Amino acid sequence: MVAKIPSSGKGLSQRTGSCAGLVEYLEKEVQGQWFSLDREDVPAAEVVATLDRNKRNLNRDADKYYQVILAPSQAELRHIGSDPEQLRAYTRAAMEQYAANFGKGIEGRDLVYFAKVEHERTTGPQDRAVQVGDVKRGQAKEGEQTHVHVLVSRTENLARYTERKQAGELDRKNPYHLSPLTNHKDTKRGVVVGGFERKQYSERVEQAFDQAFGYERPLRETFRYAHTMQHGTPEECAALRGQALREQQQRQALQQAAERRQPQREEVKQRAVQVAPAPEQTVTPAVERPTPGPERRSRGIGM
The missing domain is CATH 1.10.287 (Helix Hairpins)
Structure with missing residues (x-):
């Protein structure tokens, strides 16, 4: 199981603006079929609108969202039969671990995220086969390549934050800004409390798969x-x-x-069948038909 969180960069890796470009790119294999914590078949337009408006107090150049890629191995995919329903359930479990890994006492429903299952992957510049010239960049990879893309807002769920704030459950002034790319790891004091331990997250995601599906991992x-x-x-x-x-x-x-x-x-089973007594058969007694009387016989001869 590979749990990858790509860093920000240029093009589709740029996270400071709208997620529309990345969402459009992820529509390449099949349109729609996004899912969230508690919903299925979310349209792409709603994914973009929801993620783009869930932000507060972020600088113009700050990341607004992140991508999490969950890529099971071919052995793991065989174990669950590449079942999309199980992959969706696993993704939700992985995002619970994502929330817990910040060390801030939040859970999956404190996040805003949408995910999508894809079944194809192509070779890229980082693949060894491309670097040595064995295959071309952009070539479809062989075998089971099912994986999951998750887009998650940097800001915690503002609707839930506001609701809890009004109910008196929270005393902090601002919602959390959650970056899995931070260099802070379980800090106890300072401006940033908590952080995100990426190594620990990878291990937690792996353990979540094993526990969910009874996978005995070598x-x-x-x-x-x-x-x-x-x-x-x-x-x-x-x-x-x-x-x-x-x-x-x-x-x-x-x-x-x-x-x-x-x-x-198998031998024991065969012996058991051979020595087993044959079932008793019920013999139905023959019914003796009555012999015709003298009068009936004489009539027949006369005819």
Whole structure:
């Protein structure tokens, strides 16, 4: 499971204005079919209008929204059968983790976000195959490529903030501005309290998938393994490789044992069928027909 939050940049990666351009781009595969925390089939125009107006006290050059990309592996997609309904449920669980990861005591309903499931991906300049010249940029990738794009407002849900403020549930003057790209990580004092730990979020999203769908994740598929292989010391990488190899050998041994037991189970079933007593058959007694009397026989001969 890859949980990616692209940084701001030029073109469609620019987050300081309207999200209309990115929403239009994400309509390329199929139009509509956006969903939110509690709604399905939200039209693109409503997505743009809702996200664009959910802002307050942000500078002109400040980011107004962010994108979260949830990309399950092909093994994870096979596990859930690429079921769009399960992917939507998982996305909502991932956004609950997104809210919790800010450390501000908020939850999914304190966010304004819309998401969309896509089933195709194309090669880009960062793909190794493109860099070495094996494939061209923009070529469709093979295999299951289902993933989810989430557009989430930087400002917390203003309608809910106002409602809670009027009810006396909040004593803070302004709504939260929530940036997953902040460098603050669980800070306790200062202007920014909380922050966003991106490494922790990736692990939480991974765990949410495993818990939701009962997925037994091999160590080699974990974020911890990938992060260690990329950023760990040689000693840490070697230790984790050894642990992953032992786990793989243990899994293979269990699978082989299960395969050996399978023929034995079939043999036991066949023996049970062979020795089972045949069901008793009920014999219906033959009905004896009466012999015709002398008078009836004599009439027949006379005819």
